[in-house]
Amino acid sequence: MDSTQAVLDFVNHGHERYLPHLSIDCVIFSYHEQQLKILLIRYYNQSKWSLPGGFIAKDETLTQAANRILAEKTQINNLFLRQFQVFGDSPARLNELGAREVHNATYAKVNVALDENSWLAKRTLSIGYYALVGYLDVVVTPEYLVDEYCWREVTNIPPLLFDHQEIIESALLTLRSQIYQQPIGYNLLLEKFTLPEIHALYETILGKQFDRRNFRKKLLALGLVRQLDERRNIGPHRSPFLYEFDTENYRRALEEGAVLGF
Amino acid sequence: MDSTQAVLDFVNHGHERYLPHLSIDCVIFSYHEQQLKILLIRYYNQSKWSLPGGFIAKDETLTQAANRILAEKTQINNLFLRQFQVFGDSPARLNELGAREVHNATYAKVNVALDENSWLAKRTLSIGYYALVGYLDVVVTPEYLVDEYCWREVTNIPPLLFDHQEIIESALLTLRSQIYQQPIGYNLLLEKFTLPEIHALYETILGKQFDRRNFRKKLLALGLVRQLDERRNIGPHRSPFLYEFDTENYRRALEEGAVLGF
Structure with a gap:
């Protein structure tokens, strides 16, 4: 989304295009200067960072959605991508009101406050994917609601929104457990x-x-x-x-x- | 569900209690007479078999939902249960009309035909869980819409509805890959x-x-x-x-x- 109009269209009409209650969050790993790093973003008006993510269109498969979201964020197609876990247990995912307040801080940029009936204000489970990318291959695309991007070493992750810290820890455990099975x-x-x-x-x-x-x-x-x-x-x-x-x-x-x- | 009334209530009011678009399917393994077996069910009016499954209530965590569903099916609480994959790629999961026809064959028992706006007629992604149970500990509970239950050896699975065969194969691969990591x-x-x-x-x-x-x-x-x-x-x-x-x-x-x- 690259304009106020695109964001408003997403807020008001996204429920016609995307499945509600479900998102995809991506842990994008790269290896650079002997450090394992993860791509993080910081949305407008947030002090905490987030994992890049997106939604599943009603007419695309889950794998297509994950690849599209990753390509949108990194400009890489067909990257190494593995689903690893669904996150639906954290209190932040059950607390619709609290989540809505966080989102509203960012949507303030376009003068929108989600009401409780908005598709974006509903309880959302997130499907975690991890990706392995070449550090130099990634071209991060600016987005209207995103203020900052950074690559952070896995041992030095700043405070994150919702359960994104848990998602990173789980991705890292998966990477470790698959180190002799996945390439x-x-x-x-x-x-x-x-x-x-x-x-x-x-x-x-x-x-x-x-x-x-x-x-x-x-x-x-x-x-x-x-x-x-x-x-x-x-x-x-x-x-x-x-x-x-x-x-x-x-x-x-x-x-x-x-x-x-x- | 143990009566016509309970089924009708589920069809007409389930969307108030459960998240739409998402289900849980369970691959329940046991080991008996040196055979690895899976619990299957056959719904009313279906020739193909299915995995036992259910839905996630709006106010319960994902883990609570999986444990509740497994306890309802087996009468075992706190069994060994692991989430392993979300299934959202198969054509059967994108084809709402085809899926609705299959469901309607079973709902004919209560004289219901789902219309396209029913929450049960929407595209559904399924979160796969596998469980390991003692063969003799399981007490299968009769359900109003289920005609038959059986334990089948993994090498001898009958034709299954939707992508349930793929779910079983993926569960088996997971079991194999985790055999030295999970107990x-x-x-x-x-x-x-x-x-x-x-x-x-x-x-x-x-x-x-x-x-x-x-x-x-x-x-x-x-x-x-x-x-x-x-x-x-x-x-x-x-x-x-x-x-x-x-x-x-x-x-x-x-x-x-x-x-x-x-």
């Missing part, structure tokens, strides 16, 4: 990478340090990466081998739902 | 079990055979079970050791989202 490194690293690079990424995601030699052994044993016959020159006497992901093995591991090779 | 065996086996018993359960869930000796070694290495100083007497010269789950280690593995002990 997570594949989407956050360059196509070819050195062992220290993937080691640093996995340490960052898992939030702890572990022995590099064991890590290499286990990663190769799982068959998720393979060593190439190529090296990267990073200095005198320093030219570590390059590796790449074995996407076929990832696919199979995912299909079988098995990670340990029993 | 799945804990909820399907007795408190103490022999190695052949847990080995058979894991083979059944993963749908393949694997070496028992390696399995024991890996299971103990992961710290998810521990051997007890007790044996079970199952015949002359046959008294295998008993094992139990280390629930504390399960909890920690889940929190850390890590399964491989890096």
Whole structure:
């Protein structure tokens, strides 16, 4: 939405286009300078930050909606996107009046106050998606009701609206639990990478340090990466081998739902 | 619902109590005679079977709704229950007219035909939950619109309505991928079990055979079970050791989202 008119149209006619009671919230991860970062936005007149999100059109599938919303926010199509949880338990999601007051602070920009019958004032459950994007690929689009955007390190998230902190924590747990099943490194690293690079990424995601030699052994044993016959020159006497992901093995591991090779 | 009156009340006034556009579908697993089974129901006037399900009341949290629905279907409270995916992509979920025709076949029992404005005739996304229950603990409650119940082995599922087959397949994949993170065996086996018993359960869930000796070694290495100083007497010269789950280690593995002990 890029104008007062577009916002008013959304408030007054959105219920004709979108499903009520349901939203999508996106935890957009990228990896930059050895830090795992999340894209946050701050709406007009709010001191707390939010996750980017949107609604599901009545005539689009859930997956189409999630891809459209992510493309609108990042200008990336077909990015790596996974649904991970529906959020419908937090008191903020049951308290329609409290949520309406928060929204009204922002809609004040267009001189609108939602009444209790507005489709935007109803209890809303949110479907959480996480996305993995290249830090440099994202082009954040300005929106009329959004004052600021930022990339924040996962260990340094500012105060967030509603249950968005819980959504981030759950996304992070999901990322950790799927680190050997989903091609997570594949989407956050360059196509070819050195062992220290993937080691640093996995340490960052898992939030702890572990022995590099064991890590290499286990990663190769799982068959998720393979060593190439190529090296990267990073200095005198320093030219570590390059590796790449074995996407076929990832696919199979995912299909079988098995990670340990029993 | 146990009477014509209750069904009519649900059709005509359900929109005052429940959120529209959203349902919960439950994949209820149990393990019996070395088979992994799922509870299915067949509604009045339908040839295809369905998963048990229900709706979310406006004043209850999502978790409360899922627990209430499962308790209504099985008479078990506080069972092991996990949300795993929202289903909103299948053509059957976009085709309101087709879905309404299916529902009307069943509602014919109370001489009702849903019109297109009925809350039950709207596009519905479904939140999938899986539950793990003791086969003998379940007491299926008769319902006015349900003709039959059955437990069916996962490898032998009859034709299902809508996208329920896809929901089952996704639940099974989730179960497999979480087999070393969620206390799945804990909820399907007795408190103490022999190695052949847990080995058979894991083979059944993963749908393949694997070496028992390696399995024991890996299971103990992961710290998810521990051997007890007790044996079970199952015949002359046959008294295998008993094992139990280390629930504390399960909890920690889940929190850390890590399964491989890096």
